[in-house]
Amino acid sequence: MSDDVIKLFVEDARAVSIEDTAKILNLKFSARGHEHPQPCPNCGGTDTFAFNTKKEKWNCRAGGIGGNDGIGMAAHCADLDVRRRDGLLEACSIVLDRDIPDEGERESDQDRAARLQRLEERRQQNEADAAARADSQADFREKERAKARGIIKASSVLVDAAPPQGRYYLRYRCNGFPDASWLRVGANVPYWHGQDERGAPLELFSGPAMVAPFIGPGLVEIGCHITWIDLNEPPKFRPKLFGLTKDGIAAGLVEWAFGDAPPPDVDVADGLYEPLPAKKMRGSKKGGLIPIGGHPEARRWVGGEGIENGVAFGLWEGWRQDTFYFAAGDLGNLSGPAEPSSRFAHPMLKKPDAKGIARAVMIAGPKPKRDQQADDAMWIGDQVDELVLLADGDSEPVMTAAAMARARARHQRPEGQPRRLIPIVWPRAGYDFSRMAVEAGE
Known part of the structure; x- marks a missing residue:
């Protein structure tokens, strides 16, 4: 029994x-x-x-x-x-x-006491290990921020710098540039990618680049955004860069060097080499923003993802004296994370699942995540009464529209406070504001 x-x-x-x-x-x-x-x-x-x-x-x-x-x-x-x-x-x-x-x-009471003692010792050790990891991450983050500040300090104010590539870049991309000291330019900014045989960072090349700070509340520099420039590479006027992949290393290929001809298309298609971005961020961007023109104390702010669109829109407006122009760096930093329950199926895009069946692509929804942290998206000054959000018309429209709606909801003032005016401005379909500005200038 x-x-x-x-x-x-x-x-x-x-x-x-x-x-x-x-x-x-x-x-x-x-x-x-x-x-x-x-x-x-x-x-x-x-x-x-x-x-x-x-x-x-x-x-x-x-x-x-x-x-x-x-x-x-x-x-x-x-x-x-x-x-x-x-x-x-x-x-x-x-x-x-x-x-x-x-x-x-x-x-037995003895066995239970011994087990609970083991668990308590492990808990204390786990907490100590977690604290050590946090300290290590904080040290790494601060070192990265220091490197970003060093890059900013080593560059010159774009509007009157001796290296002219920054001004030419923005003229070609946006039909002009701001008369402000936020954006900078460096004559020879290193581009690091991969490691050498000793595990040290490998400098792929060094060249002219537009340098912009990421600033947090209090206007503290927390990172920088770097855009390398090649005025011989229209329409983006950024250098074409390639990196050797793990498959390429296994195949016995050598690292691509700047100045060499691009790798064969078949090698790129086979994943032996990969195109590399000509834009990078150093330090921290989370919760920060890139100032372009004006001052953050303004009550009207205008900005979107990228620097070029912010510059183009500022030029179109004539750099209003009552406005601060900015860039968020990317769409995620502009809008913040989405509430999981607001995800929805894309009305057209599909992709095969593990069984090869075409399923609708799920899109992060328009509602901001509940209980998110203050730095989950860029900061907005408390005094801002009007926030003009610039959408990117050459990105996937459904995903972009959901993110822009999420940004508008995220940056609205809490209930009980005066409502903030947050219009979303879209460029012509298939365009971005920088391309519109260039065509208007032509």
């Missing part, structure tokens, strides 16, 4: 889902999806542990262990040995959130 009671106790525990077990264990759930990565409650780490509520599985990479039921997951988190009968029943007790039947074996 006693064996039947214990067997039923164990079977009841096996019937508890991974999701319910995770709730009992106070594990973290991701905002969306079925996979929930996180630090392991036992082993520590950052994302070493995960459970999947759809597949009914869990896994700990740090401990090299996993399974497909809540008993094993609870046992690992609580440092119990399910190979021992008392360990198995203790894990079942956790999953069911009820005591072990009188007929079952239990841990």
Whole structure:
């Protein structure tokens, strides 16, 4: 009779889902999806542990262990040995959130005290490791910010710099440039990509570049945006750069050098070389913005993703004295993350799933994520009464429209405060404002 009671106790525990077990264990759930990565409650780490509520599985990479039921997951988190009968029943007790039947074996007080002591020591060690990682990341971030400030300091104010490439670049791209000191230009800014045989960063080339600061609240420089310039490469007037991929290294190919002919198209198509961006960011951009013209104390702000569109629109407006012109650096920094529940299916775009069936592409929705951090998107001055958001007409329109709507909602003042005017301005279909400005100038 006693064996039947214990067997039923164990079977009841096996019937508890991974999701319910995770709730009992106070594990973290991701905002969306079925996979929930996180630090392991036992082993520590950052994302070493995960459970999947759809597949009914869990896994700990740090401990090299996993399974497909809540008993094993609870046992690992609580440092119990399910190979021992008392360990198995203790894990079942956790999953069911009820005591072990009188007929079952239990841990001795000594074993329980030793196990809890081990868990506490690991918890303290995990916290110490996490703090050390945070300090290391903070040190790395501050070093990157220092490098960004060094790049800014080494460059000259674009409007009157001896190197003329910055002014020519903006004339070619936007039909003019701002009479302001925010944007800068460097004559020989290194472009780092890859590593040499000793693991040191490899300088792909060094050339003229437009340099712009990322500033945070208080106008503190937190990073920089770099646009390398090649006036012989219309229509973007940026150098064409290529990097050797892992497949290219495995194939015995050599690094592409600036000045060489572009790699054969077939090598690029086969993934042996990859085109590299001629724009990079150093330091931090998160929560910051790129000033273009005017001063952030203005009550009217105008800006979008890129510098070129902000310059073109400022030229079109005649650089209004009551306006601050800016760029966010990218669409994510402009709009911030989306509330997962606002995702929607693209009305036209589809892509094959794992089984080759065409499924609609899911788009991040127009609603800002709840409870997000202040620096999840660029900052806006409290005094701003009008925020003109510039959309990019040559990007995918549905995704862009959702992001712009999200930006408008994100940057609106809270309820109970005077509403902020936030119009979204679109260029001609298939264009951006810089291209419109160039064609208007011609």
